[in-house]
Amino acid sequence: MTDTLLALIPQYGVWLLASVTFLSCLAIPVPSSILMVAGGAFVAAGDMSLITTGLAAYAGAVLGDQTGFAIGRKGSGLIERMKKAGGQRKMLFERAAHFSDKWGGTSVFLSRWLLSPLGPYVNFIGGANGLNWSIFTIFSIAGEAVWVSLYTGLGYVFSDQIEMVADIAANLSGFLAAGVVAVLLGRMALRPHKENNAKSGFSRP
Amino acid sequence: MKRLRNAWKHRPVLTSAFAVAVLLTVLFAVRSTVFMVYWSNPDHIDQEIRSWMTPRYIALSWHLPPEVMSQALGTEKMPGRRQSIADIAREQGISVQALVANIIATATTYRDSQR
Numbered sequence: 001m002t003d004t005l006l007a008l009i010p011q012y013g014v015w016l017l018a019s020v021t022f023l024s025c026l027a028i029p030v031p032s033s034i035l036m037v038a039g040g041a042f043v044a045a046g047d048m049s050l051i052t053t054g055l056a057a058y059a060g061a062v063l064g065d066q067t068g069f070a071i072g073r074k075g076s077g078l079i080e081r082m083k084k085a086g087g088q089r090k091m092l093f094e095r096a097a098h099f100s101d102k103w104g105g106t107s108v109f110l111s112r113w114l115l116s117p118l119g120p121y122v123n124f125i126g127g128a129n130g131l132n133w134s135i136f137t138i139f140s141i142a143g144e145a146v147w148v149s150l151y152t153g154l155g156y157v158f159s160d161q162i163e164m165v166a167d168i169a170a171n172l173s174g175f176l177a178a179g180v181v182a183v184l185l186g187r188m189a190l191r192p193h194k195e196n197n198a199k200s201g202f203s204r205p
Numbered sequence: 206m207k208r209l210r211n212a213w214k215h216r217p218v219l220t221s222a223f224a225v226a227v228l229l230t231v232l233f234a235v236r237s238t239v240f241m242v243y244w245s246n247p248d249h250i251d252q253e254i255r256s257w258m259t260p261r262y263i264a265l266s267w268h269l270p271p272e273v274m275s276q277a278l279g280t281e282k283m284p285g286r287r288q289s290i291a292d293i294a295r296e297q298g299i300s301v302q303a304l305v306a307n308i309i310a311t312a313t314t315y316r317d318s319q320r
Contacts, residue, residue, distance in 0.1 A: 007257035010287040045261040047287065160266040163252060164244040171240060175233035182226035189212045189219040 002031045006038055013039065013048050018060035021148070025064025026071070027120035033151055033173075034166040040155025041162045054152055061112075061144040065123055069136055072127020079128055093129075100129045105139045112143025113150055117177040254305045256291040260284055267312055277311035278304070 008016050017039050024032035036057050042048040083090050100107075104126060111122040126136050151169070158165045212220045243249060252266050260283055264274040271283050278284065284293060294304040 003255060003257055006255075007289055007291060009257070010259050010289055041265075042259070042262060045259065045265040047259050047261050159262075160268070161244070161250075161252060164240070164249075167240045168237060168244070171233050171237040175230060175237055178226055178229035178233055182223060182230050185219060185223040185226050189216050189223045190208050192208075 002034055005031065005035060009035065009038055009042060010047055013042065014052050014056040017053065018056040021057045021060035022064040022067070025061055025120055025123060026068050027124075033116075033170050034162070036148065036151035037155035037158075037162045037166045037169070040152035040157075041159035042155075043152070044156045044159035054148055057148045057152065058144060061148060062141055065112075065119075065140040065144065066137070068120055068123025069127040069131075069133070069140075072124040072129075074127075075124070076128045076130060096125070097129050100126060100131050104131045105135050108136055108139035109143040111177075112140065113147035114173065115177040115180055116147060116173050118181070254290070254308060256294075256301045257289050259287070259289055260293070263290070263308060269312055269315060273311060273315045274308075277308040279307070 005016065005020070017035060020030045020032045020035050023030045039048065039053045039057060043050045043053050079093055083093050107122055108126060108131075111118040154165045154169065155162055209220075212223075254263055258266070260274050260278060261271075263269070264271055264283075269277075275281065275283050278290075278293060279297070280293075290304055290308075291301055294301045297304070
């Protein structure tokens with residue numbers, strides 16, 4: 001599929017890049033990093049213009065974030081109902097809400113580019129958890145600016161080696177994202193077990 | 206180790222998710238290393254020519270001047286933007302492989318002449 005999409009870049013570059021970055025913010029598996037890197041390389045080769053390439057990828061990404069956040073918001077009623085049920089679940093959601101109050105902006109920003117595989121889930125969870133929309137938007141537009149400039153910039157600079165750059169970048173961000181998830185889950189799973197966990201409320205690690 | 210066993214006993218789902226995340230982290234670390242080793246090999250410096258590439262892009266990637274590229278394509282000057290070599294091969298009624306072979310042969314001759 002990647003080669004087919006790459007073949008479409010010179011012809012439909014702008015629309016293709018915007019659609020791909022849009023879809024990738026909604027957890028749809030499209031090869032957005034290689035396409036952005038290729039976009040940068042086509043700019044370097046003189047086949048595409050820098051401004052339209054960058055703006056197309058950026059617009060798609062920002063719109064995708066907003067859509068993901070809105071989808072999450074639609075699901076927030078479900079979470080409210082689960083919270084009312086009380087018990088362990090309520091505690092889990094309170095922890096999540098607490099985490100999102102404290103780290104919302106940072107996690108939105110970092111999951112745009114450094115931990116990009118986590119991006120779409122942060123959109124859904126942020127929306128569902130009632131993360132403030134303006135905070136989400138500010139960090140989303142800042143983070144996507146880094147993401148788009150980083151990947152198209154890599155493509156521009158390493159235009160003779162885009163497969164290499166895309167391979168390494170995708171695996172490194174996969175490594176970082178999986179690592180962060182492992183640390184967070186590990187802290188939750190390995191914290192000392194208390195017999196009457198539900199009563200003790202939520203204890204900070 | 207005891208903590209891990211305890212966690213497994215009391216929070217099996219969370220602990221399995223943790224184990225999967227650790228496995229994925231290791232997998233991505235290994236893949237990153239493999240790619241870096243592969244690409245640091247000088248034999249892999251020329252990016253393989255693929256049908257989606259445009260002549261301008263190949264010229265850039267292989268460090269060929271435009272006139273060498275157009276010679277390889279058998280055209281007077283560089284084709285317009287937005288044409289991949291698949292398009293060009295179709296126009297000329299030849300296979301992409303034949304066109305790629307042509308480009309590689311011309312590039313080799315050019316590089317030898319530069320030595």
